[in-house]
Amino acid sequence: METSAAKSIFVFVYVLIITLSTLQETNGVLNGETQKMISEANKNGPYLGLVIPNLSEMNPLLQSPSFTSSNLTIDFQGRRFRFGKIDEKDVVLVTTGLGMINAGITTQLLVSLFEVEGIVHYGIAGNANPSLNIGDVTILQYWSHTALWNWQRYGDGPEDELSLEENGDYTREIGYIKFANYATNVTECNLHDNFLNNVWYQPEEVFPIDGTPEERQHAFWVPVDSHYFELSKNLESLELEGCLNSTTCLSETPKVTRVLRGTSASIYLDNAAYRNFLYRKFNVSPVDMESAAVALICFQQRIPFITIRALSDLAGGGSAQSNEAATFISLAANNSVTVVVEFIKNLSANYIISSA
Numbered sequence: 001m002e003t004s005a006a007k008s009i010f011v012f013v014y015v016l017i018i019t020l021s022t023l024q025e026t027n028g029v030l031n032g033e034t035q036k037m038i039s040e041a042n043k044n045g046p047y048l049g050l051v052i053p054n055l056s057e058m059n060p061l062l063q064s065p066s067f068t069s070s071n072l073t074i075d076f077q078g079r080r081f082r083f084g085k086i087d088e089k090d091v092v093l094v095t096t097g098l099g100m101i102n103a104g105i106t107t108q109l110l111v112s113l114f115e116v117e118g119i120v121h122y123g124i125a126g127n128a129n130p131s132l133n134i135g136d137v138t139i140l141q142y143w144s145h146t147a148l149w150n151w152q153r154y155g156d157g158p159e160d161e162l163s164l165e166e167n168g169d170y171t172r173e174i175g176y177i178k179f180a181n182y183a184t185n186v187t188e189c190n191l192h193d194n195f196l197n198n199v200w201y202q203p204e205e206v207f208p209i210d211g212t213p214e215e216r217q218h219a220f221w222v223p224v225d226s227h228y229f230e231l232s233k234n235l236e237s238l239e240l241e242g243c244l245n246s247t248t249c250l251s252e253t254p255k256v257t258r259v260l261r262g263t264s265a266s267i268y269l270d271n272a273a274y275r276n277f278l279y280r281k282f283n284v285s286p287v288d289m290e291s292a293a294v295a296l297i298c299f300q301q302r303i304p305f306i307t308i309r310a311l312s313d314l315a316g317g318g319s320a321q322s323n324e325a326a327t328f329i330s331l332a333a334n335n336s337v338t339v340v341v342e343f344i345k346n347l348s349a350n351y352i353i354s355s356a
């Protein structure tokens with residue numbers, strides 16, 4: 001009995017050691033070669049990090065005459081980090097993939113692995129603001145994530161406390177959407193009601209690096225870096241491309257515009273009623289699927305960042321037949337790159353001036 005028990009303990013420990021040592025090579029702990037490349041890359045830092053949702057938005061930058069590749073790429077955990085220069089600025093580029101989780105993971109990896117002085121996030125977006133047009137490039141002051149919800153039980157209303165509100169998990173401070181307001185073709189208008197009741201918008205729980213670990217704070221509107229935002233004022237005079245080709249042009253000449261607010265969620269928005277609600281409720285212009293995740297990571301890591309988004313469609317607010325995204329996507333992506341390049345040129349110029 002005793003020897004067999006000892007034997008099985010021995011076997012258990014042996015298997016555990018083998019498992020742990022294989023894990024160390026495969027579970028994402030940096031292997032030697034990658035670690036070496038990262039250390040080498042960091043010797044040439046700090047970098048400005050460019051976080052881009054998708055290849056179709058990165059490609060115009062790779063092809064831009066203002067971008068010089070250093071030919072260094074580092075692949076890590078499914079992401080590819082590309083190095084180069086824009087003007088005099090050393091940059092590292094990475095695409096995130098679609099949605100909040102991808103954007104959050106990629107941004108965190110970028111700032112954890114590399115010496116990054118700031119982040120420029122850019123791409124295309126839907127537009128919820130009726131006074132802006134497709135093709136306009138927006139530079140935002142605040143971002144929020146509008147898909148962390150407390151979905152209120154049927155029967156309760158705005159006067160009723162939410163579940164778990166009392167201990168500070170949830171709040172009624174930000175506001176709600178009432179599904180009954182969106183019923184269609186009801187005949188007795190005053191009577192409509194909806195089991196889906198109300199959804200209350202919630203702030204994110206955040207854990208800033210200079211806070212106490214495990215002690216949550218809350219954030220809903222996350223500001224971009226005030227110096228970056230101030231610098232971007234110059235860009236409003238920039239001229240943008242308004243035509244796809246010799247025959248197809250935007251109806252309005254596109255412009256660069258600084259606006260107050262944008263919002264994100266892992267939701268592709270192609271619905272006029274919700275778009276209009278978001279605009280009226282939150283006064284947001286671009287609606288996208290990544291910016292708030294980048295904002296929330298940078299906010300917690302205390303890294304300066306800015307977001308530049310070109311409006312490529314009306315998030316459901318256009319003609320009833322179709323979403324406009326497919327037609328102007330490439331024009332919008334190109335225009336966002338034009339603005340990003342100019343911003344970075346301004347940033348290097350400004351850096352040289354202030355450090356001289």
Ligand SMILES: *[C@@H]1O[C@H](CO)[C@@H](O)[C@H](O)[C@H]1NC(C)=O
Nearest residue numbers: 053054055056057097098329
């Ligand atoms: C990038 O986004 C476009 C437009 O949504 C899509 O057609 C394309 O497949 C995406 N590319 C990648 C690599 O995800």
Ligand SMILES: *[C@@H]1O[C@H](CO)[C@@H](O)[C@H](O)[C@H]1NC(C)=O
Nearest residue numbers: 068069070071072083084085
């Ligand atoms: C990168 O590679 C290209 C093509 O091989 C070459 O022309 C270019 O000079 C290289 N750039 C640098 C910075 O090494």
Ligand SMILES: *[C@@H]1O[C@H](CO)[C@@H](O)[C@H](O)[C@H]1NC(C)=O
Nearest residue numbers: 182183184185186187188320
């Ligand atoms: C609602 O009414 C409009 C206008 O009369 C009609 O076109 C549409 O088909 C109706 N929708 C439904 C779901 O009945």
Ligand SMILES: *[C@@H]1O[C@H](CO)[C@@H](O)[C@H](O)[C@H]1NC(C)=O
Nearest residue numbers: 244245246247248249326327
């Ligand atoms: C311009 O682009 C539009 C939309 O993609 C296309 O339908 C049209 O044929 C193009 N015209 C020319 C001259 O290439």
Ligand SMILES: *[C@@H]1O[C@H](CO)[C@@H](O)[C@H](O)[C@H]1NC(C)=O
Nearest residue numbers: 060063241243244330331334
């Ligand atoms: C966008 O830029 C790319 C690369 O610079 C170019 O090939 C393409 O024609 C541009 N698209 C539009 C619609 O201007």
Ligand SMILES: *[C@@H]1O[C@H](CO)[C@@H](O)[C@H](O)[C@H]1NC(C)=O
Nearest residue numbers: 234235238342345346349350
């Ligand atoms: C920033 O860019 C704008 C527009 O391209 C330009 O007019 C301005 O002089 C630039 N400012 C700096 C500090 O480089």
